Amino acid sequence: MRNCFVPFCDMQCKDMEKRMMFLPPKDEETFAKWKENLPKKRPFKRNDRVCERHFHPEDIVKTWEHVINGQVFHLERGKPRLKQFAVPTLNFPNDDEIRDRKPRKRSSNEGSSGREVKKQRKQVVEILEMSEKDISLIKEEQEAELAAIENSNEEKKRAFECLLEEIHDVILPSMLWGIHRDPNQEYFAFTFFDEGRMATTKIVHVDSNLIMSTHIKGVLVSSDELNCDIVSGNGTEYLSAILAEIDEQVICPGLDESCQIYPETDSTECSQCQKAREA
Numbered sequence: 001m002r003n004c005f006v007p008f009c010d011m012q013c014k015d016m017e018k019r020m021m022f023l024p025p026k027d028e029e030t031f032a033k034w035k036e037n038l039p040k041k042r043p044f045k046r047n048d049r050v051c052e053r054h055f056h057p058e059d060i061v062k063t064w065e066h067v068i069n070g071q072v073f074h075l076e077r078g079k080p081r082l083k084q085f086a087v088p089t090l091n092f093p094n095d096d097e098i099r100d101r102k103p104r105k106r107s108s109n110e111g112s113s114g115r116e117v118k119k120q121r122k123q124v125v126e127i128l129e130m131s132e133k134d135i136s137l138i139k140e141e142q143e144a145e146l147a148a149i150e151n152s153n154e155e156k157k158r159a160f161e162c163l164l165e166e167i168h169d170v171i172l173p174s175m176l177w178g179i180h181r182d183p184n185q186e187y188f189a190f191t192f193f194d195e196g197r198m199a200t201t202k203i204v205h206v207d208s209n210l211i212m213s214t215h216i217k218g219v220l221v222s223s224d225e226l227n228c229d230i231v232s233g234n235g236t237e238y239l240s241a242i243l244a245e246i247d248e249q250v251i252c253p254g255l256d257e258s259c260q261i262y263p264e265t266d267s268t269e270c271s272q273c274q275k276a277r278e279a
């Protein structure tokens, strides 16, 4: 499991071996010092964790010290701990980096790049019809189109990375919902635990291409690409709203294999489960 409080740290350490994670100290004074030192992208809380990269190595205690007959022996601790007043000070991104990593909102001119490309293409066709020779213009147009696709992929990736960073700001509809982040940063997911069925009945999964798929009772019910502009602007609010909507969806309690998931109008179960129960 990797989720360091420091913005973009997990992203940078994607290929690093397992890092040691530390919870903040219990005493108020040192906790306040941690809070003061750490980047203030979101409020630092008691259950947030900070990885080893942000501490001086000498502040991390990895061994038990035993003195036997005046001789000191070091025994490796299963779980390293921090020295009592250790405070994170190293490897923070500076404000510029935090800002640069945030997906920039496109100005309305840039926003229409797709349309712009289409318009260019039309112009190219017209020019060709007139002169029937200017091949270099087609090439330029194709290159522009490719660049536009590359740009939009890059933008999607950045929007996804930021969403992953801010995922804990998403408001879950209830305590029965959970948040999951892929240790390899390829996706995140929300799940709803249904105690009655002893199962996870609703899953909302978002991959790094911003494809959001919803599984209900193990069946894929929808798969859409999230709008990159909305996600870049206020992704966590948007996801909170989507989850609230899915939370409210009433689903058929039936266990029949052919369950249609959503109940018929004026019924609590779907037609298939109703049939199966009556049979």
Ligand SMILES: [Zn+2]
Pocket: 004, 005, 006, 009, 010, 050, 051, 052, 053, 054
């Ligand atoms: Zn870290």
Ligand SMILES: [Zn+2]
Pocket: 252, 253, 254, 255, 256, 258, 259, 260, 261, 269, 270, 271, 272, 273, 274
């Ligand atoms: Zn059913």
